[in-house]
Amino acid sequence: MGLSSLGLAVFNPDEKAIENLELGKVPVKRPNGRTQEEAEMEAKLKAEIFLNAHELATITILSDIIIPADKKSGSASQSGVTAFIEFIVKDKPELKTPMRGGLRWLDVESNKRFSKNFTELTPAQRLNIVDEIAYPGKTPKHLSQGESFFTLMRNLTATGFYTSKIGIADLDYKGNTPNQWNGVPDEVLKQYGLSYDA
Amino acid sequence: MINNSIYIKSQQEVFDVVIVGSGAGGGMAAHTLAKAGAKVCVLEAGQPFDPADPKDMTQMKWPYESLRRGSSSSLRNFGDFDAAYGGWDIEGEPYTRKEGTKFDWFRSRMVGGRTNHWGRISLRFGPDDFKRKSIDGLGDDWPIGYDDMKPFYDKVDKMIGVFGTNEGLRNNPDGYFLPPPKPRLHELMIKKANKALGIPTYPSRMSMLTKPINNERGQCFYCGQCNRGCSAYADFSSSSVLIKPAVNTGNTTVLPFAMAREVMTDPITGLATGVSYVHTGTMMEYSVKGKIVVLAASAGETARLLLNSKSSRFPNGIANSSGVVGKYINDSTGASRSAIIPSLFDRKRYNEDGVGGMHVYTPWWLDNAKLDFPRGYHIEYGGGMGMPNYGFGWGIEGLNGRENFTRDGIKKAAGGYGATLKEDYRRFYGAYVSFAGRGEPVPREDNYCEIDPSVVDKFGIPVLRFNYKWSDYEVKQAKHMQDTFEEIIHSMGGEAMGKKPGAENNYGLADPGRIIHEVGTARMGNDKKTSVLNSNCQAHDVKNLFVADAAPFVSQGDKNATWTILALSLRTSEYIIDQRKKGNL
Ligand SMILES: Cc1cc2nc3c(=O)[nH]c(=O)nc-3n(C[C@H](O)[C@H](O)[C@H](O)COP(=O)(O)OP(=O)(O)OC[C@H]3O[C@@H](n4cnc5c(N)ncnc54)[C@H](O)[C@@H]3O)c2cc1C
Numbered sequence: 001m002g003l004s005s006l007g008l009a010v011f012n013p014d015e016k017a018i019e020n021l022e023l024g025k026v027p028v029k030r031p032n033g034r035t036q037e038e039a040e041m042e043a044k045l046k047a048e049i050f051l052n053a054h055e056l057a058t059i060t061i062l063s064d065i066i067i068p069a070d071k072k073s074g075s076a077s078q079s080g081v082t083a084f085i086e087f088i089v090k091d092k093p094e095l096k097t098p099m100r101g102g103l104r105w106l107d108v109e110s111n112k113r114f115s116k117n118f119t120e121l122t123p124a125q126r127l128n129i130v131d132e133i134a135y136p137g138k139t140p141k142h143l144s145q146g147e148s149f150f151t152l153m154r155n156l157t158a159t160g161f162y163t164s165k166i167g168i169a170d171l172d173y174k175g176n177t178p179n180q181w182n183g184v185p186d187e188v189l190k191q192y193g194l195s196y197d198a
Numbered sequence: 199m200i201n202n203s204i205y206i207k208s209q210q211e212v213f214d215v216v217i218v219g220s221g222a223g224g225g226m227a228a229h230t231l232a233k234a235g236a237k238v239c240v241l242e243a244g245q246p247f248d249p250a251d252p253k254d255m256t257q258m259k260w261p262y263e264s265l266r267r268g269s270s271s272s273l274r275n276f277g278d279f280d281a282a283y284g285g286w287d288i289e290g291e292p293y294t295r296k297e298g299t300k301f302d303w304f305r306s307r308m309v310g311g312r313t314n315h316w317g318r319i320s321l322r323f324g325p326d327d328f329k330r331k332s333i334d335g336l337g338d339d340w341p342i343g344y345d346d347m348k349p350f351y352d353k354v355d356k357m358i359g360v361f362g363t364n365e366g367l368r369n370n371p372d373g374y375f376l377p378p379p380k381p382r383l384h385e386l387m388i389k390k391a392n393k394a395l396g397i398p399t400y401p402s403r404m405s406m407l408t409k410p411i412n413n414e415r416g417q418c419f420y421c422g423q424c425n426r427g428c429s430a431y432a433d434f435s436s437s438s439v440l441i442k443p444a445v446n447t448g449n450t451t452v453l454p455f456a457m458a459r460e461v462m463t464d465p466i467t468g469l470a471t472g473v474s475y476v477h478t479g480t481m482m483e484y485s486v487k488g489k490i491v492v493l494a495a496s497a498g499e500t501a502r503l504l505l506n507s508k509s510s511r512f513p514n515g516i517a518n519s520s521g522v523v524g525k526y527i528n529d530s531t532g533a534s535r536s537a538i539i540p541s542l543f544d545r546k547r548y549n550e551d552g553v554g555g556m557h558v559y560t561p562w563w564l565d566n567a568k569l570d571f572p573r574g575y576h577i578e579y580g581g582g583m584g585m586p587n588y589g590f591g592w593g594i595e596g597l598n599g600r601e602n603f604t605r606d607g608i609k610k611a612a613g614g615y616g617a618t619l620k621e622d623y624r625r626f627y628g629a630y631v632s633f634a635g636r637g638e639p640v641p642r643e644d645n646y647c648e649i650d651p652s653v654v655d656k657f658g659i660p661v662l663r664f665n666y667k668w669s670d671y672e673v674k675q676a677k678h679m680q681d682t683f684e685e686i687i688h689s690m691g692g693e694a695m696g697k698k699p700g701a702e703n704n705y706g707l708a709d710p711g712r713i714i715h716e717v718g719t720a721r722m723g724n725d726k727k728t729s730v731l732n733s734n735c736q737a738h739d740v741k742n743l744f745v746a747d748a749a750p751f752v753s754q755g756d757k758n759a760t761w762t763i764l765a766l767s768l769r770t771s772e773y774i775i776d777q778r779k780k781g782n783l
C-alpha cells in the first residue's frame with residue numbers, strides 16, 4: 001500500500017502486513033500494467049486446462065485454412081492464434097461450449113464422410129467439408145451448425161491474427177509510436193478531393 | 199476477510215477539510231484548498247494510480263501484450279489497457295434497481311476516479327443550459343447562471359489545458375483554447391457531408407496538451423490512447439493533474455482504500471465533524487475529523503453517503519430535510535450508429551492515431567421550439583486506422599459478400615477463407631465511421647436513487663437502489679439522432695451497419711446510466727424545501743458540508759458534465775476559502 005510515486009501518505013503502514021497474515025497466502029506477483037486482482041485472475045486462468053491436444057491441433061489446422069501464409073505475411077498459427085484461442089475460451093467461458101461442441105461436430109462430420117477425424121484428413125478432404133460451411137447463405141440446411149462454428153472460428157482467427165505482431169505488420173498499422181500529427185498527407189487529400197481550407 | 203477485532207480508530211489530527219473522492223470534483227477541491235494552505239485529507243475508496251508508474255502504465259502496449267488482446271474483462275470493462283479499475287459491476291459492491299426500471303452505474307475505484315479513462319471531451323455549459331425552465335417551462339433553472347460560472351470555466355481552461363476554437367457560438371461559449379489537432383481523413387469527409395446538410399462541424403474541445411502549459415506536464419505525442427492514462431501527463435486526469443500537485447504542496451494526505459461510510463455530526467450543533475470509513479483491505483474501521491467536509495464521491499455515491507448518514511437529528515440522512523437527496527438523478531441520453539465508407543476501402547496507410555478521441559464534433563445546432571422534443575444533443579464522431587484490438591475483423595461475413603464492396607465489383611460469396619479473405623480484411627481496415635449522439639434529458643422528480651431497504655455491500659454499507667425511466671422527450675430525441683446519422687452516412691456515400699433502430703427499441707436510446715454522466719442527486723437551489731444545496735454547493739441544513747461533484751447539477755446540458763464539475767468544484771472551493779477568511783466557517 002502507499003502511493004510512493006505520488007508521495008501519498010497512509011496512516012498505518014502495518015496494515016499490509018496484517019492483510020497478508022490474514023490471507024495466509026503468498027501473493028501472486030503483480031506484473032507491470034496489471035492490478036493485483038488481475039494478476040491473480042490471470043494466474044488462475046493460465047493454470048486452467050480446457051482444450052485438449054487434439055482440439056488444439058484441429059484449431060491449428062482450421063485457423064491456417066482461414067488465414068494461410070501468402071505473399072505478404074505468415075499464417076494464423078505462425079502468429080500464435082492457437083495459443084490465443086486456447087486462452088480466450090477460458091477467459092470468455094461463453095465460448096467454451098460453442099468451441100468444444102463445434103470441434104466435435106466437425107470430427108463427427110469428418111467421420112461421416114471419410115471415417116476419420118478432421119486432423120487425419122487430406123487437405124482436399126478437409127476443404128470438402130469447409131467449402132460447405134464457410135459461406136453463410138449457401139450452407140446446406142443440415143450443416144447450419146457447422147456454419148455457425150466456422151463463423152466463430154473465422155472471427156476468432158482473424159482477431160487473433162490481426163492483433164498479433166505478424167498481423168499488425170500485414171495490416172500496415174503505422175501508429176502506436178510518438179509522433180507529431182500534422183494532418184492527412186497531401187497526396188491523400190488530393191486523392192479524395194479534400195483540403196484543409198474548405 | 200472479516201476481521202474478528204473490528205475496532206474503530208480515530209485519528210487525532212483535525213484536518214481543515216476532509217474530502218471524499220479523488221475524481222474530477224474531489225481532485226479540484228483538494229488542489230484548490232491545499233494550494234490555499236488548508237490541511238486536506240482525501241478519502242479514496244480505490245487504489246493508487248499513476249499512469250507514469252510502470253506498475254500501472256498501459257500506454258503504448260501492443261494488443262499481443264494482453265492475454266485477451268485488449269478485450270474487456272470483469273475487472274476492466276472498457277478493455278484490458280483501459281485506465282478504469284472497476285466497471286459496471288464491482289464484486290461485493292452491488293446496487294439494485296426498482297422493478298421495471300433500468301439504471302447501470304459505472305464506477306472506477308482508483309485515485310482519480312473515472313477521470314483516468316474518461317473521453318476528455320471538455321465542454322463548458324452555455325447560458326441557456328442554466329436556465330432551461332425560463333426557456334421552455336420544463337425542469338428547473340439553476341440558482342446561478344453562465345456569468346457566475348464563466349470566470350471559473352476560464353480558470354479551469356487555463357489551469358488544466360483544453361484545445362478547441364473560438365467560434366462565437368452563443369450557447370457553446372468561447373474559452374481559452376490550445377490549438378486543436380487537424381481533422382483526420384474521415385473527419386474531413388464528415389465535415390464535407392455535414393456542410394451539404396447544413397449541420398455544423400467544429401474542432402472538438404478536449405483536454406489534451408497540444409502545447410505544453412507548465413513544467414510538470416508534457417506535451418501530447420499523439421498516441422491516441424488517453425483512455426489508458428498518459429505517462430507524460432499531457433491529458434487531464436485528476437490523479438496526475440490535480441491530486442499529484444495537491445500532495446506536493448505538503449498539505450494533502452490521500453488515503454487510498456478508504457471507503458467512506460458516514461458523515462459524522464455533532465449531535466448538539468448539527469455540524470459535520472468528519473467522516474467514518476472502512477479500510478477496504480483490512481476491513482478495519484476508522485474515522486477522520488475535519489472542520490469542513492466536502493463530498494465528491496460522484497453523484498451516485500454522494501447521494502448514498504448523505505442518505506446513509508442518519509442520526510436522530512437527521513433521520514432521513516444528513517442535509518436532507520427537503521427529502522430531495524437522490525431525486526432528479528439524470529444521465530445524458532445516448533444513441534449511436536456506425537457505417538462503412540466504400541471510398542475508404544484500400545486506403546493508404548499512415549499514422550493517424552492523433553489524440554485519444556475525435557478531432558471534430560457537432561454541438562447542438564437546431565431550435566427545439568421547432569422540434570417535437572425539448573432539448574438538444576451533440577454528436578461525437580469515431581473512425582480511422584486505429585490500433586487493431588480484440589474484435590478486429592469480427593462479422594466480415596456481413597460485409598464481404600456485398601456487391602459494391604469488392605475491389606472489382608464482382609459479387610463474392612460472403613464469409614469464406616484463405617488468401618482472398620485476408621485481402622478483404624486489409625481492404626476494410628480504416629473504412630468504418632461511428633456516430634454517437636449525447637443529449638440532454640428533462641430531469642424528473644420521479645427518477646431517483648434511494649437506499650435499498652434490504653441490501654448491503656460487503657462492508658455492511660446499505661446500497662443504492664435506482665428508479666429511472668426515460669420519457670417520450672428522450673425517445674423522440676433519439677429518433678432525431680438516428681435520422682440525422684443516416685442522413686450524414688448517405689451524404690458521405692456510406693452504408694449504415696445493422697438495422698436502423700426504431701420504435702421497438704426506443705430508437706437505440708441507451709439505458710439510463712450507460713452514458714455515465716449521472717448528475718443531479720443533491721441539486722442546488724434557492725429554496726431549501728426543493729433543493730439540498732444553496733448556490734455555493736453548501737448544504738442548506740449543515741453549513742460546513744459541501745458537495746463538489748455532479749450531484750449539485752440542476753440539469754445536464756447537452757454537453758458532457760465534467761468541465762462543469764471542475765468549474766463548480768473550483769467555485770465551491772474558493773467560496774470555502776473566502777468564508778474561512780471571513781470567519782464564517
Ligand atoms: C467511458 C467514459 C467516458 C467519459 N467521457 C467523458 C467525456 O468525454 N467528457 C465528460 O465530461 N465526461 C466524461 N465521462 C464522465 C466523467 O468520467 C465523470 O463525469 C467524472 O469523472 C465525474 O467526476 P466525479 O469527481 O464526480 O466522480 P468520479 O470521477 O467517479 O470520482 C469519484 C471517486 O470517489 C471515490 N468514491 C466513491 N465512493 C466513495 C466512498 N464511499 N468513499 C471514498 N471514496 C469514494 C471513487 O472511488 C472515485 O475515485 C466519461 C465517463 C466514462 C466512464
Ligand code: SF4
Binds near residue numbers: 407418421430432552
Ligand atoms: S494522445 Fe496525447 S495526451 Fe493522449 S495519451 Fe497519447 S500522448 Fe498523452
